[in-house]
Amino acid sequence: MEKEILIQELVKIIHKNCKLSVEEIATMLNTTTVAVAELIDELEKDGTIKGYGAKINWDNVKGSNTVTAYIELKVTPQMTNGFDRIAERIYQFPQVTSLNLMSGSYDFGVTIEGDNLKEISLFVSQHLAPMESVISTATHFVLKRYKNDGVIYAGLPEDDREAIS
Amino acid sequence: MRDIKELINKTVIETPPSGIRKFFDLAAEMDDVVSLGVGEPDFVTPWHIREVGITSLEKGKTHYTSNAGIKELRVELSKYMKRRFKVEYDPLSEIIVTVGGSEAIDLFIRTVVNPGDEVLVPEPSFVCYKPIVNFAGGMAVPIETKVENEFRLTAEELKQAITPKTKVLILPYPNNPTGGIMRREDLEEIAEVLRGTDILVLSDEIYAELTYEGQHVSIAEIDGMYERTVIVSGFSKCYAMTGWRLGYACGNKEIIRMMTKVHQFAIMSAPTLAQHAAIEALRNGDDDIAVMREEYDRRRRVIVKGFNDMGLTCFEPKGAFYAFPCIKSTGLTSEEFCEQLLMSEKVAVVPGNAFGESGEGFIRCSYAYSVEDINRALKAIERFIKKVK
Numbered sequence: 001m002e003k004e005i006l007i008q009e010l011v012k013i014i015h016k017n018c019k020l021s022v023e024e025i026a027t028m029l030n031t032t033t034v035a036v037a038e039l040i041d042e043l044e045k046d047g048t049i050k051g052y053g054a055k056i057n058w059d060n061v062k063g064s065n066t067v068t069a070y071i072e073l074k075v076t077p078q079m080t081n082g083f084d085r086i087a088e089r090i091y092q093f094p095q096v097t098s099l100n101l102m103s104g105s106y107d108f109g110v111t112i113e114g115d116n117l118k119e120i121s122l123f124v125s126q127h128l129a130p131m132e133s134v135i136s137t138a139t140h141f142v143l144k145r146y147k148n149d150g151v152i153y154a155g156l157p158e159d160d161r162e163a164i165s
Numbered sequence: 166m167r168d169i170k171e172l173i174n175k176t177v178i179e180t181p182p183s184g185i186r187k188f189f190d191l192a193a194e195m196d197d198v199v200s201l202g203v204g205e206p207d208f209v210t211p212w213h214i215r216e217v218g219i220t221s222l223e224k225g226k227t228h229y230t231s232n233a234g235i236k237e238l239r240v241e242l243s244k245y246m247k248r249r250f251k252v253e254y255d256p257l258s259e260i261i262v263t264v265g266g267s268e269a270i271d272l273f274i275r276t277v278v279n280p281g282d283e284v285l286v287p288e289p290s291f292v293c294y295k296p297i298v299n300f301a302g303g304m305a306v307p308i309e310t311k312v313e314n315e316f317r318l319t320a321e322e323l324k325q326a327i328t329p330k331t332k333v334l335i336l337p338y339p340n341n342p343t344g345g346i347m348r349r350e351d352l353e354e355i356a357e358v359l360r361g362t363d364i365l366v367l368s369d370e371i372y373a374e375l376t377y378e379g380q381h382v383s384i385a386e387i388d389g390m391y392e393r394t395v396i397v398s399g400f401s402k403c404y405a406m407t408g409w410r411l412g413y414a415c416g417n418k419e420i421i422r423m424m425t426k427v428h429q430f431a432i433m434s435a436p437t438l439a440q441h442a443a444i445e446a447l448r449n450g451d452d453d454i455a456v457m458r459e460e461y462d463r464r465r466r467v468i469v470k471g472f473n474d475m476g477l478t479c480f481e482p483k484g485a486f487y488a489f490p491c492i493k494s495t496g497l498t499s500e501e502f503c504e505q506l507l508m509s510e511k512v513a514v515v516p517g518n519a520f521g522e523s524g525e526g527f528i529r530c531s532y533a534y535s536v537e538d539i540n541r542a543l544k545a546i547e548r549f550i551k552k553v554k
């Protein structure tokens with residue numbers, strides 16, 4: 001297999017399930033364990049693979065009552081480095097779990113996690129809104145998660161096939 | 166009144182139930198069974214196809230269709246057969262839409278078989294051919310295919326089985342349960358034997374899209390085979406649409422016309438809802454097939470390696486979604502193996518002899534399961550064979 005295609009297939013597989021062993025991945029991709037191990041090493045080093053984490057449905061974790069909010073941020077870009085400088089100042093906060101520059105009616109989409117609504121509201125009013133270049137914010141709280149990162153959380157169809165057919 | 170049993174058709178009474186069914190009943194009584202027993206995709210029908218089905222209901226498309234199926238669907242089928250397999254069928258006279266590939270098989274056999282006619286059935290193969298031939302008053306003649314030929318039908322085996330009474334050859338490739346396929350050169354040899362005869366071919370190509378090395382070749386593509394071949398196929402396996410019950414047959418105008426007559430009286434028309442969804446599948450479903458095929462292919466490698474590593478030799482299946490490892494090294498028969506495996510490890514697989522005598526010594530393991538499930542089952546099977554060896 002061509003290396004570029006091999007990489008595409010490999011990242012698809014481990015994005016879906018990073019618990020698979022190098023041997024299993026090698027069998028699935030019809031290549032050697034050495035080749036897979038080397039590729040993974042390479043992808044970790046060049047920053048393509050940014051880490052390995054489980055996909056958690058936090059609603060099912062007892063005692064965890066994390067609140068998530070999505071904030072639309074409008075800003076005036078600065079002369080030098082445009083949006084990047086503003087982004088840097090936003091993503092440094094540990095409360096910010098994702099940050100994207102958007103097309104359309106606002107500039108940044110910011111995802112924030114906190115222990116409760118108040119904490120998030122305070123974070124927005126104390127840290128985001130007062131920033132020099134910020135023109136406006138609109139905060140939306142997540143009420144229920146149906147699907148995240150390709151995984152459906154609610155009402156998953158079970159395997160209702162009989163054991164033998 | 167007499168005992169009801171005496172009033173039932175003798176052939177029906179005497180035909181044994183499917184060997185799959187026996188294990189089905191056993192497994193159904195147990196909890197937490199890890200299964201590699203299922204002959205249908207684990208995927209749910211792709212959403213865009215389901216959505217068209219739903220929309221068709223919303224629009225009130227709840228009536229019968231024409232007997233042979235919605236014309237638009239037959240036109241799409243005609244395009245599809247040409248696009249994928251380079252065989253051309255006239256949508257108006259050479260294609261019929263049926264209730265699953267199953268009905269297409271039944272229609273064909275009832276349409277062509279006279280009492281006493283012989284029908285050649287390469288085995289191991291899907292369980293329905295023989296009973297249907299029996300019900301039609303025909304004689305099913307099994308041909309034992311061999312693991313050393315990767316369960317392909319050879320010209321020699323075919324020649325041996327032909328008699329003056331031979332009416333039909335059933336060609337069940339890609340094969341359930343072995344995963345064997347027929348390459349173009351294998352089909353050329355079969356065609357060479359058939360060319361001088363009046364033998365018809367029923368080519369069950371329901372797994373054609375699930376071929377993992379090269380493209381599937383239909384026997385209808387081979388010189389002199391087109392006129393005598395009826396291809397049956399369906400939406401169950403390639404689009405993960407088993408529950409919609411939709412299939413089709415393509416072939417000679419006269420045969421399709423007569424099959425449509427039988428269908429008209431027995432069935433009227435295939436499910437309308439499913440026909441609308443199938444149009445969408447054929448128009449926009451090629452990518453879905455590619456994604457599922459790729460996923461099966463990966464699982465195929467995992468399961469085949471798993472069996473070979475634990476010492477159950479397993480030839481490489483090139484089609485469908487089954488592995489067919491040999492369990493003779495355990496000293497158990499297929500049924501003993503499956504029953505003991507189910508009892509001691511709660512893993513369900515299907516004994517090879519359910520698909521014909523020549524499947525004895527093998528088990529059918531479906532890989533229409535997640536890699537995690539496959540690995541769990543493989544580990545349990547490995548524990549089991551360590552115990553019995």
Ligand SMILES: Cc1ncc(COP(=O)(O)O)c(C=O)c1O
Binds near residue numbers: 204341410412
């Ligand atoms: C070889 C073969 N042919 C035909 C069928 C029938 O499929 P359907 O009636 O769902 O189209 C099956 C189903 O398992 C099969 O394995």
